[in-house]
Amino acid sequence: MIPKDTALLVIDIMNPFDFSHGETLAQHTKKIVSPINDLRDYCKKKGHPVIYINDHYELWKADLNLIYEKCHNEISADIITPLRPSEDDYFLIKPKHSAFYGTALNTLLHHLSIKNIILTGIAGNICVLFTANDAYMREFTLYVPKDAIASVSEEDNHYALTMMKNVLKANIDDTGTLL
Amino acid sequence: MIPKDTALLVIDIMNPFDFSHGETLAQHTKKIVSPINDLRDYCKKKGHPVIYINDHYELWKADLNLIYEKCHNEISADIITPLRPSEDDYFLIKPKHSAFYGTALNTLLHHLSIKNIILTGIAGNICVLFTANDAYMREFTLYVPKDAIASVSEEDNHYALTMMKNVLKANIDDTGTLL
Amino acid sequence: MIPKDTALLVIDIMNPFDFSHGETLAQHTKKIVSPINDLRDYCKKKGHPVIYINDHYELWKADLNLIYEKCHNEISADIITPLRPSEDDYFLIKPKHSAFYGTALNTLLHHLSIKNIILTGIAGNICVLFTANDAYMREFTLYVPKDAIASVSEEDNHYALTMMKNVLKANIDDTGTLL
Amino acid sequence: MIPKDTALLVIDIMNPFDFSHGETLAQHTKKIVSPINDLRDYCKKKGHPVIYINDHYELWKADLNLIYEKCHNEISADIITPLRPSEDDYFLIKPKHSAFYGTALNTLLHHLSIKNIILTGIAGNICVLFTANDAYMREFTLYVPKDAIASVSEEDNHYALTMMKNVLKANIDDTGTLL
Secondary structure: OOOOOEEEEEEOOOOOOOOOOHHHHHHHHHHHHHHHHHHHHHHHHHOOOEEEEEOOOOOOOOOHHHHHHHHOOOOOHHHHOOOOOOOOOEEEEOOOOOOOOOOOHHHHHHHOOOOEEEEEEEOHHHHHHHHHHHHHHOOOEEEOOOOOEEOOOHHHHHHHHHHHHHOOOOEOOOHHHHO | OOOOOEEEEEEOOOOOOOOOOHHHHHHHHHHHHHHHHHHHHHHHHHOOOEEEEEOOOOOOOOOHHHHHHHHOOOOOHHHHOOOOOOOOOEEEEOOOOOOOOOOOHHHHHHHOOOOEEEEEEEOHHHHHHHHHHHHHHOOOEEEOOOOOEEOOOHHHHHHHHHHHHHOOOOEOOOHHHHO | OOOOOEEEEEEOOOOOOOOOOHHHHHHHHHHHHHHHHHHHHHHHHHOOOEEEEEOOOOOOOOOHHHHHHHHOOOOOHHHHOOOOOOOOOEEEEOOOOOOOOOOOHHHHHHHOOOOEEEEEEEOHHHHHHHHHHHHHHOOOEEEOOOOOEEOOOHHHHHHHHHHHHHOOOOEOOOHHHHO | OOOOOEEEEEEOOOOOOOOOOHHHHHHHHHHHHHHHHHHHHHHHHHOOOEEEEEOOOOOOOOOHHHHHHHHOOOOOHHHHOOOOOOOOOEEEEOOOOOOOOOOOHHHHHHHOOOOEEEEEEEOHHHHHHHHHHHHHHOOOEEEOOOOOEEOOOHHHHHHHHHHHHHOOOOEOOOHHHHO
8 A cells, every 4th residue: 555665754752751741642642652663573574664763861962872862761662662763764863843944954855855754743733733834835745644643632632633634635544554 | 014034925925826716815815925025124224134935837937917817817916016125125936845845045145144034925834834844954943924825724724833843843823922 | 850849048148349358259159150040940840949148248237238248349240240149039137147047047048938948159158157056946958059159268168068968967969969 | 172062973973985096085084093092182172072973884774893893904003093983972863964964963962062063084075075064054153174084086075175165164184273
């Protein structure tokens, strides 16, 4: 079902959840761990690139181990341990909301001849939504599996999905339908 | 109330409203004509730059007269005639949703030493919202007077305002409070 | 010889030549008028887009007539009159040296499915060179006909051509060879 | 002499020199090791940020140790060992020539309130020159100490310096004069 020139993006999943409403977001994020890992497994098997793109928590360095350590705590462990990137995943940092702003993402996607992006991660109504819009303006086709993004408020998550479907023409079928 | 290094942005207001739900959007947009003109008058008097940034309707040219003609019709006349840019307004075209994508806006704002942006225009939940996010990532302070943006759905408009207030720290006071 | 997904770029040719060494540049530019017009004629006949991209001389408006008037003088007339863009040419303004910085050029080129760019215009060692580099980073294939760019110093022009050939893999054959 | 809102950039110095004319470039680069280290020491003492920005050699990861290993060889050792970034230096990767293209550099510089950049590294007529131009378009003031950049050809290096001085208004005094 997934075209061959497709990459999987995992947004801001290395996360300490230590901000206002962080625990609520962590609760919602736990539900997307398994769908994201299903997508990763599928993509690795089929040869689709898997690209993590993440806040750097004032490190300004794409150092996965340092970022993992900074994020690891009681709340985050059940999320960041199973989703920890492996050596063959791409791992980029982003300085702002959108994964395209101040990053090599666009260049990497062109280097890999990618035309379609599967967007996953958090928060659905902020970093995922703004990344989706930047991807749409750059003319990528979008898949945003509705069981693979999470937000603090379920209403916000639903709103973001509706907007990505209606305005950005995203396919929002769930992971099971997609794979 | 408005700091001196502030510009007024008027987004996509030269518009034919000839798309699905265009008439509904026109109805809502008529209500923001007068607040936007109050802001324009104020800004001109105080020396704040007024910058129109608009879709080009496949002209790919920032030719105000051509764009005005393309947009002029029974539905749009009550909007685009009173809001038509004057010679001393800046007039830029944008190829995509965000006013920052593929435009000289960021360079112009720096050239004018602008730190704060008043965002007005349509649609509140699409071009205005995505412009607001791009402005926020570039570290401008945002004013989005809630009576100066319009969307097809009032719920969407309200949602966009809430998001710009909460996520992007925008001041969403109405025009009367702002001036 | 020119692949079909090719656009012709004409850089900064609407020019008053009223700066230091402007007369010298005008002298050199007169020699490229005819090659550029040969390229234009060929491109129009074959359906290749012709895109003028030009300084705006503090107008911040892509208003061809205003810019032409600003540029028209005794020195420039023999250049800007024969090369004046026609209605079916694209005409963009650029705020800085590179034609890609703060402009819709990249979006327009993608919209037109362009993969190759013929670069012409002035100054060869400044705006043309920096545009060439930005085009190369965006993975366009470059043609820079050596009789269609000019600089104040012939040595600088030669240096820029050598650099575009060696570093940016540009084809620098002259117009006659290309057409 | 160096204003306080200044950062030091070190470009592409982690390098295997394993390409055509790489040995020649390495010879020239050895001469800039000591000036760059003088600049680093001074900047660290005075609290100026030191930012390495480097090719990633198809790793697409800003992993300093991996990149150092990839670059380490008989030719490079005398350069990359003394200039190896320390933990408190910023370390970014760049996918193309210019340090501003597809990187967080511009965002990082604004985050650090930087207005002036000292450019050092290699190659002077390629990555340094194109970075300088991008910095100039973004309105940074430039210092390019002439004993802290190197190119394959000394003539090319000299040409790039002249161009950065004349076109981009860079200060090209040597390190001794600057510190």
